[in-house]
Amino acid sequence: MSFESPLRLWLLVGVAAIAGLYLLMQRRRSRYAVRFTNLRLLDRVAPKRPGWRRHVAATLFLSMMALLVVGFARPSDDVRVPRERATVMVAVDVSLSMLANDVAPDRLSSAKSAARNFVEGLPEQFNVGLVAFAGNASVFVAPVTDRAAMYSGIERLEEGSAGEQGTAIGEAIYAALGSIQSLDEEAAQEPPPARVVVLSDGANTSGRDPDEASAEATAAGIPVDTIAFGTSTGAIQGAGRRMSVPVDGETLEAVARQTGGTYHEAGSSDELRAVYEDIGSSVGFITERQDVSARFIGIGLVLALMAAAASMFWFARIP
Secondary structure (H helix, E strand, C coil), rough: CCEEHHHHHHHHHCCCCCCCHHHHHHHHHHHHHHHHCCCCHHHHCCCEEEEEHHHHHHHHHHHHHHHHHHHHCCCEEEEECCCCCEEEEEEEEHHHHHHCCCCCCCHHHHHHHHHHHHHCCCCCCCCEEEEEEECCEEEEEEEECCCCCCCHHHHCCCCCCCCCCCHHHHHHHHHHHHHHCCCCCCCCCCCEEEEEEEEECCCCCCCCCCHHHHHHHHCCCCEEEEEEEEECCEEECCEEEEEEECCCHHHHHHHHHHHCCCCECCCCHHHHHHHHHHHHHHEEEEEEEEEEHHHHHHHHHCCCCHHHHHHHHHHHHHC
16 A cells, blocks of 8 residues: 555644543543542542543544544555456356266256356456357357346256367367457457356367467467366266266366466366356456545544444533
């Protein structure tokens, strides 16, 4: 934190002086009371002292003055603010391997639940879209601020909803980039600040090369965050036999590294939610230096009201 007018902080010396004077007066009052040695008579003729309560209003008042001085010095701090036209594309693997139940109830169901929670945590003004991919990639929801449309799209995700079998990570990235670049009339000349989040459990097995898709994302300045979801013990039942489908995050890690995104691994529903929360805390925001004097002035005014209320309640006067 810094101050635009730091010299005004010297006014805190005055606040400290008033506090010191208040303490001095309290000591003098205590000495005067001790001089009256007949304590029984003093107890009868003197009104009952308010004890600790008499210091509450004064403490609140002095704290209020200090906060107002800090606000008067125009403090500024780094503040995270949502970017205008910020766009997030969520790509979810719906291939057959996502039916593995190493993550209860299965990988795909857990991924859908976590994706919904992720979208719910994003600012309302963000555009959010959905891509489903298996052997091909399909845009289920074009980027919109309509959360109901997004939730509906997530619910419609199911195994095989993106065509033939396989895992087309490169196609998913291309589909997401295409949606971002066609967001609105400005997108072609001035692309919106955007991010792509890809969740999968395996390596690329079909479609265009993820390296080429990553290069295009890098050229567009769009980071791709990737999540390898599942465990090494994952398996599915198919063709009358049990087939092992362990998670393979090598391709996803390479995509994240090349595009400037982040790579995550999640082996449970709780871990996946934590990953999405981590991504959501950074996506679509910029840090700006802003005046935060209102914080101190607002708290100071609250303390002033509390001081007035305490004084009125206990002493029937305003300090």
